[in-house]
Amino acid sequence: MADLHSKFLGIESPNPFWLASAPPTDKEYNVRRAFEAGWGGVVWKTLGEAGPPIVNVSGPRYGAIFGADRRLLGLNNIELITDRPLEVNLEEITRVKRDYPDRAVIVSLMVPCEEEPWKKILREVELTGADGVELNFGCPHGMAERGMGSAVGQVPEYIEMVTGWVKKHSHLPCIVKLTPNISDIRLPAQAAKRGGADAVSLINTITSITSVNLDAMAPEPMIDGMGTHGGYCGPAVKPIALNMVSKIATDPETQGLPISGIGGVTTWRDAAEFMALGAGNVQVCTAAMTFGFKVVQEMISGLSQWMDEKGYTSTADFVGAAAPKATEWQHLNLDFVTKAVINQDDCIKCGRCYAACEDTSHQAIEMSDDRVFSVKDDECVACNLCVNVCPVEGCITMRTLDPGEVDERTGMVIPDDKRSWLEHPNNPSADPNMCITRGQ
């Protein structure tokens, strides 16, 4: 069985599944349960500076969107950082780390943008025996209005400055948690690196309103008739997070900077995908909040089985393996041609592929009187929509045309070599020497 042992920034954990800084890691009680269930590490829910505790709303903190059968697809929250006294959290962290020395315990922090509060809290965190700190530059609600969280994460100069203070005043490994609520994720990542960050973690939650109460005419979750934007997470945000992870993993300036992947990790497969794009480990929240801590057992067994099947002996074997293949559109091979193929044995004749293609795409699926659906190769542009709307997994697949075959739609003979937009004759800025006509 594959070894899932993980070493991230030198921090050891029995597996790469950490619980993200969030409600599940707010208390000793929860964290002990998490470790008993098998989680490799936790990022303790964000601590603020000492003083009067944070006040949370006492109405609903979460809103959600659902898929079929009320499967939770996206969750948003308006909860703030921990509302328990700093000293209580520090005592609990100390006890938990002492009792679980093999697990990673990272402490998330958020204090005002001044050097002194950072210096002070870092000293206190170091006394707990925690393995590292994570700087919460991500939370988009509540604390951002007070100049913290995403208010910092949206200004690269602040990220660099605060990260610098942290590195100056502590020997602990420093992870900078990034907000996705910016236009280009590479800029804050670069700033974190310049500030001396040992790693970045992403994504924090996305600014969101999940629904509107149409009776009260107010956003949900609704507090006494009013709502505010929250932070969105869960399976629905995974695609956004994967893209941002890949951008940082492939940016020349941040390439090699360790990444802790966060955003909708729900199964072992999600975790493997984040790691393949460059994340050294993953952090999970919504899956645990939806199903309880036991889900980690499926993540452990699934990742392990897949690694065995692939012949990977450690997670390092595949971390970043897919990153180089995340490229720009202009580098894609435009002479690569596929065609949809419907497996008639698997087809249940629902006709969704037909409706999608006929109404909204390229009229490339034929429907016979007895409901046999087949692809018209001379119309199929290989868009993949039929594959995506088909309710039967694997029923519709894309067949790659071999070199020498003719694309019936364009008449082009599939060449042996590749041609991207950079070499395409229709590209006015293409290098004429590289342009090869394909008889199109």
Place this chain on the structure above:
Amino acid sequence: MANSPATPGLAAGRLAPQAYQDNFTDLHPPLNDHEALVAADRCYFCHDAPCMDACPTTIDIPLFIRQIATGTPEAAATTILTQNILGGMCARVCPTETLCEEVCVREVAEGKPVTIGQLQRFATDKVMESHPFTRATPTGKTVAVVGAGPAGLSAAHRLAMHGHDVVLYDARAKAGGLNEFGIASYKSVDGFAAREVDWLLSIGGIEVKLGQALGNGLQLDELAKRYDAVFLGIGLTGVNALGCDGEDKDGVLDAVDFISDLRQADTLSTLPVGRRVVVIGGGMTAVDAAVQAKLLGAEDVALVYRRGRDRMNASRFEQDLAASKGVRIITHASPKAIHGNGAVVEIEFAYTQDGPGGLAETGETFRLKADQVMKAIGQTLGDANGLKLEGRKIAVNDTGRTSHTGIWAGGDCASGGDDLTVTAVAEGRDAAEDIHATLMGG
């Protein structure tokens, strides 16, 4: 001493009071809100959906299920009722396993269809306290609808909706036809048939006249003169005879009468039923009678059909339902004689087999003890009132026109289509549309 299933002969009160309540409760209890959402989520919203084609009234099933899934069951009900005004009853009595649910792609793929019938009931139940349709401006035209069963009710509603004044006649003391008198109790509990009729009539413009039938207070030619149009939904009033010796003995009855008496009984424990009941036939009526005889406390109920199971008109689901209630299904047996001294004691059958010349007796016979024999071998049209026949039914075209101008017909009495509630509703609706077009077209 109280009666029991083993009490010989015909006897009432064979069961404890609670057993009647348990036995005659809803066959499929209504879905609650959560169950409906879970069931609705399974629908794939198929293109040109097979279920829709399989529905004789062509209800837009994917649309109404999506309307349930999105929290608007009232809109779903309107989608259903626009096509089928008796969508509530059809949700209960349709053999969905041979119609919409049989062709559901999830039945084909997984052997588990979307539960369309139950979802339809969920939606239609939501609007039984209000009526979603309103009458058009009165046209001043009058239409006589004879027969207040599914076909007649459907036609009457559609005609009234278009603004015509309808007089709805029925031979019985209660409207509803087979919905009220001819369906197993466990498919329509709590007086649903009567409630649905009241709800349907609440559109207005329909005057109900009961206790009148063709040949009993009504003459077709007079109706045709008095009204701008006539629609006949008179059903099948004759019952086929077994044509064997002893058919006149006490204890031999028509299954439709047994079902009707049961439906109209206030207290099921007062209904006599045999200790050993033999039902002859292979259709829905046979199953309804056999199952209910068993549920009333008969010790032994046999359903005997002259051909194989595959030829039975009762669906596989109905056959399995009968078997699950303890009804013994005997196939390839044809009644030869009913024996007994005044009352039936036993019934003699000949074994049959399918041969090149059709069904033939093998020469071997057997006897079943019986103190009640129910005949369910089909019904026939009564008086055709001079209308042209096709086979044994009133000949009609696609829109229900008979051989007599100004007279339309639909439902079981008319040619074309299966003898199903839902088919009758479709025929009544389509005839009404044709009547409307004819009357308004001048």
